[in-house]
Amino acid sequence: MIRWVWAFLDRPAARFDECVTFWSTITGTEPSARRGEDGQFLTLLPDPALFAAAGIKMQSVTGLGGVHLDFDVEDIPSAVRFALDLGAELVANHPGYAVLRSPSGQLFCFTPAGPAKSHPAPAHTAPDGTLSRLDQVCLDIGASDHSTESRFWTTLTGWDHTQGTRPEFSRLRPKEPLPVQFLLQHLGDDRPTTAHIDLASSDIEATATWHESLGATIIDRQPHWIVMNDPAAAYYCVTARDPHSATT
Known part of the structure; x- marks a missing residue:
């Protein structure tokens, strides 16, 4: 569909x-x-x-x-x-x-739907040679809604739903190359579902530093991702996923 x-x-x-x-x-x-x-x-x-x-x-x-x-x-x-x-x-x-x-x-x-699209854009090379790619939308789902919301998006898209490496995450991957996949995040509190952008990066610290030079702000550091705000204070994450293998 x-x-x-x-x-x-x-x-x-x-x-x-x-x-x-x-x-x-x-x-x-x-x-x-x-x-x-x-x-x-x-x-x-x-x-x-x-x-x-x-x-x-x-x-x-x-x-x-x-x-x-x-x-x-x-x-x-x-x-x-x-x-x-x-x-x-x-x-x-x-x-x-x-x-x-x-x-x-x-x-x-x-x-x-217009004419058939070609393949999604590849990873972008930053001035220092670091690769990154906007390849994922993370759906932040409240605790009591997680089962219903996960079932909804899985059925709506028809994509493959797999458990992530951490218990609070699962993924929806399209069956053919598309610009973004979905990460479903199980939050610990109850609130309406929202979404944020994830970028895959070959070096999260270098990517975060570059983004800071362009007006972004670092909010939090985790071992495998960095949470940032863009110039309008909208949060997004730079993650250590492979930017080459995204959306395949």
């Missing part, structure tokens, strides 16, 4: 230009022309020489913003009915796309 998936970065209007510069720099992409009634949308485009398809979009919003997901599908009404049967809530039905909310609160959209 799902032909392509987009990581959609929603960032506050007051910091949007700064965030576009930051995210396009760290992903090695170029912002497209803006679109939408208020010029609120854009796509981060890979280098044309890579012959790779884009997988990241951005939206200027009121409020704090966050991360949502867009799924390209062949038949939006059928996809909506399927999601509703699984427990999703329809938020808005716009001409050409639908906005929904997962059972415990994560926003996502069904959007029309």
Whole structure:
């Protein structure tokens, strides 16, 4: 059903230009022309020489913003009915796309599938030679909602669900190369599901230092990942996963 998936970065209007510069720099992409009634949308485009398809979009919003997901599908009404049967809530039905909310609160959209996409963009090389890649969306799920929410996303996507190396993590991997996979995180407290971005990096300390030079802030260090805030204080993680093997 799902032909392509987009990581959609929603960032506050007051910091949007700064965030576009930051995210396009760290992903090695170029912002497209803006679109939408208020010029609120854009796509981060890979280098044309890579012959790779884009997988990241951005939206200027009121409020704090966050991360949502867009799924390209062949038949939006059928996809909506399927999601509703699984427990999703329809938020808005716009001409050409639908906005929904997962059972415990994560926003996502069904959007029309266009021509077949090529492969996702490869890892980007930082000025010091470090490789990194935006390849994963982490769904942060409250304790009491974890079973329901995990079942929802597994059934909705039809992807392979496997246990992670730590008990609080499991993964949803697409059966064919797509721009992002999902990490499902079992939180210790109860709250609505939200999402954040994970980047795979060949050297998390070097990547974090580079991001700091571009306006990011380090929030926490763990042995295998570093938690950071982007210029709009939206948190994301730099992880020690192999950027070459992402989304395969």
